Amino acid sequence: MRWSRYFLFTEKEEPKEAEAPSHRLLLKAGFIKQASAGIYRLLPPAYRVLKKIENIVRKEMERSGAQELLLTVLNPKELWEETGRWDTYGDELFKLKDRNGREYCLGPTHEEEITDLVRKVLRSYRQLPLILYQIQVKFRDEKRPRFGLIRAREFIMKDAYSFDTDEMSAMISYETMKFAYQRIFNKLRLNVIMAEADVGQIGGSMSHEFIALTDYGEAKVAYCENCGYAANAEIVPLQKPEEEQEEEKPMEKVHTPDVHTIQELAEFLNVPPSKIMKAVLYIVNEKEPILVLIRGDREIDENKLERIIGTDNFRLAKDEEVIKLFGTKKGFIGIFNLPEGIKVLWDNSLYGVKNLVVALNEPDWHYINVNPGRDFQYGDFVDVAQVKENDPCPKCGTPLKVKKGLELGHIFLLGTRYSEPMKAYFTDRDGKEKPIIMGCYGIGISRIISALVEQYHDDKGIKWPTPVAPFELDIILLNTKDEQQEQVAEKLYLEAEEKGIDVIYDDREESAGFKFADADLVGFPYRIIVGRKVKEGKVEVQSRTSGEKWDVEIDKAIDFVKEKIEEDKK
RNA sequence: CGGGGCGUAGCUCAGGUGGUAGAGCGUCGGCUUUGGGAGCCGAAGGUCGCCGGUUCAAGUCCGGCCGCCCCGACCA
CATH class of the missing domain: 3.30.930.10 (Bira Bifunctional Protein; Domain 2)
Structure with missing residues (x-):
């Protein structure tokens, strides 16, 4: 080409x-x-x-x-109704009607x-x-x-x-x-x-x-x-951690004005986030509130939550809903003074944590040094936490990546x-x-x-692996006005075609730098530069992947590249 | 679906307080140049996203719509 x-x-x-x-x-x-x-x-x-x-x-x-x-792109509604997916697949389905009003999806x-x-x-x-x-x-x-x-x-x-x-x-x-x-x-x-x-x-x-x-x-x-x-x-899966061995300190009520996030609370009280009980309120099916409790250094995995509650129809509660249900703002929800009828899920991460910081459903106050058994009883434990780097492998316990x-x-x-x-x-x-x-x-x-x-590029452009490259070889004619260079480039191009290489021949009337930059950007694995070395009977072969360069005799250049390509494709 | 932003030349963008549209790159013609996105001269190229309103006058102000991007939610 x-x-x-x-x-x-x-x-x-x-x-x-x-x-x-x-x-x-x-x-x-x-x-x-x-x-x-x-x-x-x-x-x-x-x-x-x-x-x-x-x-x-x-x-x-x-x-x-x-x-x-080869199946069809246009699929009749009836088949999708048989499996129930016409409705459950939702808005992601592209739907359309024919002239007679029959319904289809793409x-x-x-x-x-x-x-x-x-x-x-x-x-x-x-x-x-x-x-x-x-x-x-x-x-x-x-x-x-x-x-x-x-x-x-x-x-x-x-x-x-x-x-x-x-x-x-x-x-x-x-x-x-x-x-x-x-x-x-x-x-x-x-x-x-x-x-x-x-x-x-x-x-x-x-x-x-x-x-x-x-x-x-x-x-x-x-x-x-x-x-x-x-x-x-x-x-x-994330299991319950080992119970902490720590002396239980006396519980205390502490004034925490205007402290809303876990981070702020940790700094204000000078405790690590892992000592804070985080409480997040969800509304399920637009009516049922569920309170999820998790350790302060952890995030909720909503995919896990979906499997636990059995529906994807849930969302975070709005500020007004929190105020209405708990009489306090987000950031001050906790397990004490819970209103009736609220389902509570305990994430495994909270198990065995001593001297916790817990909100008490009252604006601007927290308890510190709250301890299980003494100050509260656990409810149902579930696994709703997002996995993090260095969490234990569920098979062998080694820290995960x-x-x-x-x-x-x-x-x-x-x-x-x-x-x-x-x-x-x-x-x-x-x-x-x-x-x-x-x-x-x-x-x-x-x-x-x-x-x-994503896996094969650098700051100059793409670096296609040879088996999937749009062209395996780019032959660059540097000076289109130089007859000798042009003859060599033409000859190499025809030879490459003849020998079954996917080759593109850059015969455009552009400057050298322009062609080099394009070659780097588009990312052909090999290039042959036909330039001033032609006078010595040579051309330069370059690899985009490794950056290697070889001066090769004109007659041997195509076979040289062909061999490299074959090796890459093995 | 929530939040934010953008829409002016092929591309990237500029156009205080309203006065009839510009730059760089690219394109086309010519000369020059050829080992890392060259230089000079000249030229073409625009329903300013769409509809309506205010005004003597709208790219600019107001309203509505459409399109696109980003963050989040979502994502067999």
Whole structure:
């Protein structure tokens, strides 16, 4: 490809709206163009990357025995009503009507579609097991699209579905996909952690997430470097700590005027936050107040809370509600003088803490040196705290690492969550009708482009790993007016094409610095610089990744680069 | 969904107190230049997000709407 003819236009100015490096660089280097909020056009170089990612995924899926098909984007309401998700999926579903008033959604995921297809075709246990997959555009009306391709409203996903006769067989399908995913992320050169995960609203019994470690992403993963345990932070269990061995001091009432936050209170009383009982009031289903008590140095994990109370319909109480219920402001809620009918949850972190600071539901006063057993009785303990760096690993007790990441893959053992309500049955060996056991397996294909840039860039631009680079080699002709240089560059370009290298030839009439800067920004793994060394029969080969430079004889340059590329792709 | 901000040339942005729109970069033409986003000369390019109001006069003031970004909540 000659760059002078190629649809690749970089920006010199920094895109003002982008913050995440991947978003900024993909815009600046001319890979993506926004169409509207969370909706992006993939330009030719980005599409080349996307296709390479897809093909790596395809190869590993096919190797695992999965078969590719193509479902539809437009999905009728009726199927979604069968599983109840037309309503429960909520506002995230893009809905529309046809001219006759029939309702559809744009598929955000395809469990209903695939289950419908399979129930119409499959009859017998002889036809199982089966894994089907597609690479398809998906639509989710995200509340807040963010960071370019990282959270888009229209995006490309690989979704696979497994169908088995029994739990054991389903488990084998699940494990097969798990291994395929590990191979895929290795081949994509991504640093990805496989973590245990919550099954969430998709349902099912077992689930793993594949999280790329990045600074921009929605996932938080906790992992143990000792035993290999890794899980989404929101499901890491935290046990009660050891009881503190500390002399119990006499309880005292202390005036704490205008002290509202834990931090202020800790400074005012000169105690660590871990000695303060924090009380947070939630309103469940818009009517039932629940008071959550937690140690002052900890935060509430609302995902854990959701699983405890069994609904996501809850919110923090408003100031007025606190005043109405407790007769005091936020910051002065505690366990003493509690009004009737308020449910109280005790987080494990509070167990065994001595000489606590506790509010007493009276403005501007706290008790200090409050002790369990003597001054109050514990209620029901639960685990609602967010996991933090250095919390003990639930498997082996070693301090955990907690890192931010980007969810690239998610696999679920679904069981009969979809086959049962949709009546996807097969006849088993014993002649009985049984629901198919299902699994589903997603990979965010377009999001992988961003994850790659997050993990492979520097201050000058992107550094694509060779297997996914839009072009493997950039041949830069420095002086377009120099006939000798031009002849050499043309010859090398044709030779590279001939030898099957993905090559772009920068034949544009631009200054040397301009071309170098573009090459760094767009991030081709190798470049050949055709410049003044041509007089000595040489060109310069450079690696974007390592920064290494080699002077190579003109005739050997392409073979030299080809060898490097082959090595990278192994 | 709560909070904040922005919308003027392709991009980044400037345009006290209302007076009919500018810069840098990019683009086009010419000359010069070619190992790190070159220089000089010239030119084109705008329904100032949309609708309404106030006014002799609105990019500027007022009202409504739309779009986009950021923080949080949310996020198989």
